[in-house]
Amino acid sequence: MTDALLALNAGSSSLKFGLYPAAGDAPIATGLADRIGAEGTLRLRAGYGADLPVPVPPDMSDHGTALETVLGALVAAFPELTILAVGHRVVHGGPDLDAPVLINEGLLEELEALSPFAPLHQPHNLAGIRAAIAAFPEAPQVACFDTAFHRSHPFVNDTFALPRAYYDKGVRRYGFHGLSYAFVTGELARIAPRLAEGRVVMAHLGNGASICAIHNGRSVASTMGFSALDGLPMGTRCGQLDPGVVLYLMQQEGLDANAIVDLLYRRSGLLGLSGLSNDMRVLEAAGTTEANQAIDYFVFRVQREIGAMAAAMGGIDALVFCGGIGENSRLVRARVCERMAWMGIEIDHERNALNAMVISSEMARTPVLVLPTNEELLIVRAVRSVALGNDAVPEAPLLHDRAPEEALAARGGAAG
Numbered sequence: 001m002t003d004a005l006l007a008l009n010a011g012s013s014s015l016k017f018g019l020y021p022a023a024g025d026a027p028i029a030t031g032l033a034d035r036i037g038a039e040g041t042l043r044l045r046a047g048y049g050a051d052l053p054v055p056v057p058p059d060m061s062d063h064g065t066a067l068e069t070v071l072g073a074l075v076a077a078f079p080e081l082t083i084l085a086v087g088h089r090v091v092h093g094g095p096d097l098d099a100p101v102l103i104n105e106g107l108l109e110e111l112e113a114l115s116p117f118a119p120l121h122q123p124h125n126l127a128g129i130r131a132a133i134a135a136f137p138e139a140p141q142v143a144c145f146d147t148a149f150h151r152s153h154p155f156v157n158d159t160f161a162l163p164r165a166y167y168d169k170g171v172r173r174y175g176f177h178g179l180s181y182a183f184v185t186g187e188l189a190r191i192a193p194r195l196a197e198g199r200v201v202m203a204h205l206g207n208g209a210s211i212c213a214i215h216n217g218r219s220v221a222s223t224m225g226f227s228a229l230d231g232l233p234m235g236t237r238c239g240q241l242d243p244g245v246v247l248y249l250m251q252q253e254g255l256d257a258n259a260i261v262d263l264l265y266r267r268s269g270l271l272g273l274s275g276l277s278n279d280m281r282v283l284e285a286a287g288t289t290e291a292n293q294a295i296d297y298f299v300f301r302v303q304r305e306i307g308a309m310a311a312a313m314g315g316i317d318a319l320v321f322c323g324g325i326g327e328n329s330r331l332v333r334a335r336v337c338e339r340m341a342w343m344g345i346e347i348d349h350e351r352n353a354l355n356a357m358v359i360s361s362e363m364a365r366t367p368v369l370v371l372p373t374n375e376e377l378l379i380v381r382a383v384r385s386v387a388l389g390n391d392a393v394p395e396a397p398l399l400h401d402r403a404p405e406e407a408l409a410a411r412g413g414a415a416g
């Protein structure tokens with residue numbers, strides 16, 4: 001018998017999942033169902049890294065069938081599987097939900113009412129929840145919100161300068177990537193508790209990207225605002241944009257709302273600027289003028305927003321990179337940290353080249369860390385706490401190599 005918890009992260013055309021034991025951080029299996037609604041692909045990997053068999057071609061006509069296909073593959077791989085509880089990433093929790101909660105019909109209605117705030121994501125999250133309830137009617141289900149971590153923002157970082165009525169209707173700066181920030185904040189607190197009490201600028205740089213100002217473990221400001229479009233340029237999203245550009249697109253170019261959504265969400269960012277790809281690895285290898293300019297713009301905006309987030313806290317005590325680019329791109333990290341000596345940021349190029357956990361130079365005032373994020377594990381911990389009443393904090397942080405304590409201790413006991 002394999003008792004397990006299932007974490008589901010349903011996107012517009014994908015379903016990421018992690019199967020975890022009732023206790024412990026090592027996954028039983030993880031995977032990704034991609035291109036749901038088209039010629040879908042399914043990847044399933046055991047916790048120890050080996051690929052597991054999946055049906056070919058997988059049946060993935062919608063989120064419900066994709067989940068059935070995923071469950072079929074999981075049961076084939078682990079015949080004695082019993083799902084005790086399920087956790088879901090939900091993009092929008094609105095102004096009030098600031099922690100994971102048990103799902104019931106009333107909550108689902110509340111979350112459906114928030115769909116206009118995140119029309120490209122929320123309906124897919126809810127479709128994933130409905131499919132999981134149908135598959136496991138007896139199992140408790142927990143919703144974990146990307147916005148929850150940012151509900152601690154002060155008013156000035158929660159509002160726009162629009163007439164007050166819009167704020168009251170919910171037009172606010174919600175911020176996203178909250179599960180990632182919550183996870184990495186927890187990791188930092190265990191690796192370097194004194195640093196985690198300070199002013200931390202955290203850069204989640206992936207296909208979606210944002211930066212967050214976190215003081216004593218609480219979000220103070222984020223580059224993402226009302227939607228997941230604001231702030232940094234992303235794989236295919238524009239990032240911060242003068243609203244006058246949108247007016248121009250409507251009034252002079254005749255674009256309607258759907259065409260603008262397509263342009264700003266799917267054809268802009270690194271893809272739009274490079275004309276080549278949304279994938280940083282491809283751009284780094286390309287070497288064309290357009291690809292280099294796309295990287296230049298990304299780096300420039302990340303630098304600018306690190307400065308802005310530090311200003312929101314009156315200073316910076318540590319910089320943390322996470323996300324696919326933040327965890328892996330030596331080039332982007334090195335370029336972002338150039339010309340940052342005024343903030344006490346200076347990296348050790350050897351440590352950066354090794355993808356070490358601490359990449360700042362020994363003499364630098366501000367430690368710079370690389371900490372892998374794990375949204376599925378955060379969801380599973382929330383499920384244990386909310387559905388099973390188990391709040392046990394894992395004893396050891398998820399270290400990969402890398403002796404961070406020594407590196408931090410070398411700068412005067414910052415590891416706490």
Ligand code: ADP
Pocket residue numbers: 205206207208235278279280281282284323324325328329330
């Ligand atoms: P998502 O937001 O979809 O979860 P990820 O966090 O997986 O995205 O990040 C995807 C991005 O990370 C892509 O741009 C990819 O090119 C980049 N990336 C992954 N590995 C590397 C690497 N070794 N060097 C540079 N970029 C990388």
